[in-house]
Each structure stands twice: as C-alpha cells, then as structure tokens.
Amino acid sequence: MPFQQELTHHYGPQVHIIDSPFLNGLLARLCSPESFQPEINRIVEVLYTHLISITVNNEFTIEKFEEPTRMTALHPGKKLQGTRIAASQKAVSVNLARAGTYPSHICYNFLHYSLPAPSVRQDHIFAARVTNSKEAVTGAEFGGMKIGGDVQDAHVIFPDPMGATGNTMVTAIDHYKTHIPGPAKKFIALNLIVTPEYLKNLLKAHPDVVIYALRLDRGLSPQAVLEATPGQFWDQERGLNDKQYIVPGGGGFGEIMNNSFV
Template identity: 50%
Template sequence: MFDTAYAESRYRVPEIPHRYGPGVHLLDDPFAWTLLTRACSPETGQPDMGRLVRMLYENLARVVLAAEFPRARVDVPTRMAAAHPEAVYRGLALSRTTKAVTVGIARAGTMPSQVVFELMNEVLDPALVRQDHLFMSRQTNEAGTVIGATWHDAKIGRDVGDRYVLFPDPMGATGSSMVSAVSYYKNSLEGTPAKCIAMHLIVTPEYIRRVHAEHPDVAIYALRLDRGLSEPAVLRTEPGTRADEEKGLNDRQYIVPGAGGVGEILNNAWV
C-alpha cells in the first residue's frame, strides 16, 4: 500500500521577507544565525572556525538539496520486512540519479565545497557527483577597488550537461568571482547545466545586484544579508524595497558587518 502522506513533498525553505525576487533565498534560521555570529567574532580562530563553517555548510547544503534537487518515488523494504512483508517505505526521496558538481573556489570556498561534496555522496549516486577546483583572486585597481576576478589555475571536469552546479563560497561580496565562475560553466564546457546555485554564509545587496544582472537564472542561497552601511531609513525597510540605496561594502569592497578574512582564518594564512 502507498501512504498518500508521502506522495508529494511540501518542503518550503524558511526565508525572511524580501523583495529581491524568487531567485534569492535568505534563510530564516536562528540556529544558523547563532553559529554564524560566533564565526564572525574577532575572538574566533582555528579550530573553532573550521568546525563552525562545516556545521553551517552542512545545514545550508541540506536546505539547498531538499529545495532544488529532483525527487523520485522509492520503494525500500525496512528491516521489519522479514516479519512483515508490508514493511516497505513507499514515498519520495531525492533522486539518486541526479548529476551534480560542487565547485571549490580557493581559498575560502575549498572546505565548504568538500563538505557539500561529502553530503551529496551520501544521498546521490557517488558516480554522478564531482568536485571541481578553481583558483582565483580579486583584481583591483590602484585605488584598491575590485574591478574583476583573476584566474590562476583550475581543475575542472569537462562535462556539465544536465548537472546541478553548486558554488559554495562563504562571502558573496562584489559578485565578480561568482559571475566569472558561472560564465565559465555556462559557456566554456561541454553541455548546459541543469541549474547553477550559489551558496553563501553572507551576501551583500551589491552582490545580489551584480550576479543577477549577469546571470538572472542563478539561484542565490544565503544565511544572512549584510547591508550595514545603508542609511538608517533604508535599514528600516524590508530588504530589496530600496535596493539601489542598500550598501554592504566599504571602500575596499569588504562586507560590513561581515566576517573579515574568512579564507585567511580558515587556512591560518594571512597573505
């Protein structure tokens, strides 16, 4: 017998209200906010930082996979089937035949991508899960303003056809690196991705504007929106209401309130 309670999924991502459009998902998650507050504290270093970021990305990845990945009907006997032939779970689960890629953008995104890779291997067919690696850095002008992203090296599988491509990068600041990475996966590899999904701990309004101006089909997931340099009147509005007046980056394109150099702290490397 099939239990109709599990015939369809009613899962919805818990989100704070905003007006950035349906492609932006700002999570309403006090548990994650608590961990993220600790991760942003100037008193937090290794090994605490690594442990916190791992927990945050395990949580974020579960949300993204549950919301975005295809589902399939399963019929799986349980251990009770030896005594009760009807002991079979018949319902929905994530489709194990989903093809996926997680992209580690060095250096802050290296560990988050590994976390996502390990989690996807648990719920999908591991033969269909891949991890790519990009090495890039901010490109700045003489005034220190970010003007793009410079690629240094990459280890990338050629095929992206019908794959869900995930970009777990903690800080969504200017959007330059993400725009460059998504453009490459869309235009320079074999096949067309099923969907590109950006996964962040923190994003700025500037990031959302830049990424969706270049790639409006990218799904953006974040645990927190930082617009701390906006005027008080703007901060009193629902995010996205006065989007052009929202500001989360200082003159050197660092996020405020932000978290400082996450890549530096995760790697204990201050260069």
C-alpha cells in the same frame, strides 16, 4: 509565533536567505573576533552542512520510494514508503579557492549521501580578487583550474562563504557557460553572507542563477533603508566598504579559514 524559514525581501524568487535562529547565532559566532581555528572550520562545517541540505531538498528532483526494512521479514508486505532525492541526477561542487575550498569539500561529501558516486564531481578554480591602486576590487583573475568534464544536466554548485562584489562568481559561471559543454540544469551559489551589491551584480550577469545564503549584510545603508524590507530600496542599500569588504561581515574568510593572512 510561527517560525519564518526565509527572510522576506524584494530581490526576486531566485534569492533564498535562510532565517534560522540556530544558524544565525552560529554564523554570528563565526564572525566574532574571538573565534579562532580549529573552531572556525568546525562552525563552517555545521553551517554548510545545513545550507547544502536545504538547497538539495529545495532544488533537486524528488522521487517516491518503497523499500523493505529489518522488520519486513517478520511482517511480509510491510515496507517503508516515502520520498527521497532522485538518484538519476548529477551534481558538481566547484571549489573557488581559497575561501571556497573547505565549503566545497563539505558539499561534495554531502552530495554522495543522495547521489551515486559517478554522478558527483568536484571541480577546482584558483581565483583571486583584482584590485586597483585604491584597493577597490575591479574584477576576478583565475590562476588555473581543474574541471573534470561536462556539466550536461548537472546542478553546478558554487559554495563561497562571502558574496561581496560578485565578481568571482560571475566570472566562474561565465566560464562554465562559455567553455564547458552543457547546458547545466542549474547554477547554484551557496553563500554564508551576501550583500545587496553582490545580489545585484550576480543576477544582472546571470538572471538564471539560484542563490542560497544564511545572512544579508547591508550595514552601511541609511537607517531608513535598514528599517525597510530588504530590496525595497535596493539602489540605496550598501553592504561593502571602500575596499569591498562586507559590513558588518566577518573579515576575510580566506584568511581566517586557512590561518594565512596574505
């Protein structure tokens, strides 16, 4: 049977849910109650390294190249030919603290392998959930930010492990679109896990955003909906409990990644 690289769904062409047995197993291990630091961050590094690699290959401009190798001196005229990521691009990785801090650092470092240093930047936004008296999430609040310049023609990447309600991502992209000189070439969300609610809220607010994720969680949906193709009964799908935590999920990633349970 041929390997299916992406999950089949009805959420639209902007959504890419990677279907990789290796990454699926590793993400399941990360979500296990038996997983602790420092294993947690080691797994996160592997997962995000694969996710940013897939994203760059799919979303960035590709160019042809021809270069000499160490053997060219012995065989004049014989050079290596192939394709690579075009260096004439810009990228910004946005740290949505705190769960996004380490994933953004991983993506920021990775981008330097393809693009020249002056074309790669990391921004920082300190975000927190806003909840009501019933502990339901009502929005996102920014406590501060460090944004290092414009995003003109840049790929703006938001590595945030848990795509739960979408409030933080919506607010962050809103800020870049309305307050930071651009326009950006693309806004890209990089999530380990997403819910149907997250996809609906984010795409409604920003239909131009591109979403890459490793897993779709909709564990509180009716059984008949779970047996259907994801997105076929989008309005009936549910992946969030009453406190807006993902089910089956993996708990609070901001907490487990920082060993700080507040």
